[in-house]
Structures are given as C-alpha cells and as structure tokens.
Amino acid sequence: MPKRVDHAERRTEIAEALVRVAGHRGLHAVGMRDVAAEAGVSLRLVQYYFETKEKLLLFGLEHLTGKFGERLAARIRAAGDGPGPRAMVEALLMTALPTDEESRVLHHLYTSYAVLAVTDRTLAAQPFIKDPDVAEAALTDILLQAQDADLLQPGVDARLTAAGLLAMSAGLGTSILVGQRSPESATAVLDDHLDRVFRTVDAAS
Amino acid sequence: MPKRVDHAERRTEIAEALVRVAGHRGLHAVGMRDVAAEAGVSLRLVQYYFETKEKLLLFGLEHLTGKFGERLAARIRAAGDGPGPRAMVEALLMTALPTDEESRVLHHLYTSYAVLAVTDRTLAAQPFIKDPDVAEAALTDILLQAQDADLLQPGVDARLTAAGLLAMSAGLGTSILVGQRSPESATAVLDDHLDRVFRTVDAAS
DNA sequence: ACGATGCTGATACGGCCGTATCATCAAAGG
C-alpha cells in the first residue's frame, strides 16, 4: 500500500491553514474551499483527510489547544530555572493574553469556538471546555504552596483567588482583542491585582 | 399616507425575534427567514423594515445594548435608596453575569457580536465596543468616592481595580455561559475579590 | 369617492457551500 505521505502531518498542515484563514476572516467565514486554497491543495484533499467540515473544525480546535499548551510550557520554561511562585503565576496568566499576532489568533479562535459551544453540544462536550478547569487546579496548587511558604497576603483564599485571576485574565484578553485596551494596560491591571495577593517581597526592607 | 403601524415598534418586535432565535440557535445560524418566522411575519416584511441583513444585525445589537442598559439601571435602582458603594459595585458587576435565561442570552449574543467585531470593521466601529469604557469610568468614579470616604483597603488603585473587576466579571460570565462554573461560585469569586478591595465594615467591632 | 401611496405577501434568481461522484495516477506486493 502506497503511503507516500504522512497523514498526521498533512492533517496538521491543513489545520494550520484553517487557523490562518479563520484568523483573519473569522471562524464563521471559513469554507472548505478557503482552507484548501490556503493550504495550497485541492478541495478534494481536504475532504479526503477530514470527511466532513465538522471534523475539520474539531481537529482545528484540538490543534489550537495543542499550540496553546506548547506556548504555556514555553513561557513557564522561560520563567527561569527555579521560578518563584509569582513569576510562575504571571507566566501562566500572561500566556492567555493576546500580546502578539499568534496569541491574538489563538484567543480569537478560542473565543469563537467557545461561543459556538454554547449552542453546539458536540463542541460543548469537547475537552477544551474543561481545560481551564485543570488550569484553575494548577493555579490553585501554586497559590497553596505559596501560602504554605507564607508568600501570600493574609486572608487570601487560594481557590477563589485562582478562579478570579483566570477569569480576569480571560476578560482582559477579550478587551485587548476588540481593541478596547492595550496589552500594556492589561498587564498593569493584572500586576496590580497580584500585588494584592502576594506579599510584597522586594529587596528594599 | 397610511401609516397603520408604528415603524419603531415593528422594528423592535423583529429585533426581539432575532434575539430569540439567535439565543438558542446561535447568532451565526440565524437567517432572515428564521427571524421572519419567529416574529410571525413574512420574509418580505423583514426586508421592508431592514433592507439588508447587516442592518438587521446592527439594529439587533443596538436593541441588545439597550436592554442591557435597562437591566443595569433596574439593578442599581433595586440596590436601595442610598446604596452603599459596595452594593452599587456589586449591582454593576452582577448585571454582567448570566444568571437567568435573559442575561444568558444577553451575554451570549454580546460575546458573539464581539467576536464578529474582531474581523468586521463595521461592527468594530459600533459604540458597544466602547460601552465598557464608560462602565469602567463609572466604576472608577464609585471607587474613588469610596476611597475618599475611607471605605477601601489601603493601597488600592481605583482605576486599575475597576478595570480588573470588570474584566473578571466578564470572564466569569463567559465561564458560566459555557457551563464551566455555576452562577453561585462566580458570585463567590467576585465577593471574595471585593472583600479584598473594600474595608470589612460589618457591624461586629 | 377615488386615486395616489405607503404597506404586505408570494415567488423567483443567482450564488455559494458542503458533499458526492467518477476518473486517474502512483506505488507496493505477488
């Protein structure tokens, strides 16, 4: 059996074409023909690898969350060898902010899928809906550790604070996306909030 | 000239039909025919009052922001005659949370429009994009007043805090919408955060 | 009263979109 090309790779290429075209025309406006053209292949090929549009969109979503995960990992890695809890938390939250073109597209499409998930039960059942839950768990964990190390302000509820931070980060992301706020001001808002969660630990006595 | 019906009223009826159908099938899935059927009128009528679909959608958006404003006003009014700053802030933020069916639809469609606005310059130019800005200004104002009355925790930056609260509220709203979080837990998160902004002023010494 | 005119309804048109069909090509196994 001639298996001249790697299926998985091809699917990824097409998914990236989908992400690209959805990135500037909007997810609602992408058609199979657009994806095929963007990927430089024939319509038939797209059909061949993804029998139906729904499957294509689903795979595109998976691809998206994958890229998001990579981004997050890279950020945490870049936060330093033994990053303090606060740096870790910042890395986590900043990743969700659309600061450059790639993250803009990520956030935009992620939100598009979320909106569709409200009325589409197949999408609603997709794991990306509960991905934030694991993010929340991870963040809660970090905060609890920080609390044990007496790094937090007194009276902070780790669980509620984690949820609040994540929600704020998502909300700020949307604000940036629609051009209502600059990435810098969003960062300032986030930092201000973190100042009220973490103890001020700067070198100055 | 026979002007048997009130144009504005008819347009409102149709817009509400649009909101209803978009509410459960999703904004992307509504067609002129659906709107006409839901409103109990002919397709031609919808065309008559809104020459084009784009204009219908635009008017639907205006209608939506109008309803949202009413809701907000009602909430503030219901907050009491001389509501304390905290009650006022809570009323403001809770309004943005999709707690019942109507607010669910409001939030859902508002987000849908926001996503469309990312790639549609006509929508991006619409005032609803900057409406949150006036909300932020109003909230900042309330916080500043509260600060003057020494009702806030020390070190709170009113502007940044207002922005953060609004973003958090929006983010929590989306979480509720996609079924990731219950309205109750969202309220708990918000309240927890408010506890860290406002001085604890309960009767107990 | 009656015609001009705002209003309403049924139906047709062109286009795009997702999907299906059919034919062809390339390579691996016997």
Added chain:
DNA sequence: CCTTTGATGATACGGCCGTATCAGCATCGT
C-alpha cells in the same frame, strides 16, 4: 510485470440564503 489499493484531481448536485421582482391591498388626502 501487473494487479490491487491508497491518494489525488476535476466536476457535478442539491440545498439554503440573501436579495430582487411584481402584484395586490388598505388607507389617507382631497
């Protein structure tokens, strides 16, 4: 070598959607 099977391309089909067209109706000014 040649057949089988995976891979690819060109093209057709049915359906829906936004919009346009055309005919009929109800009402107000005179």
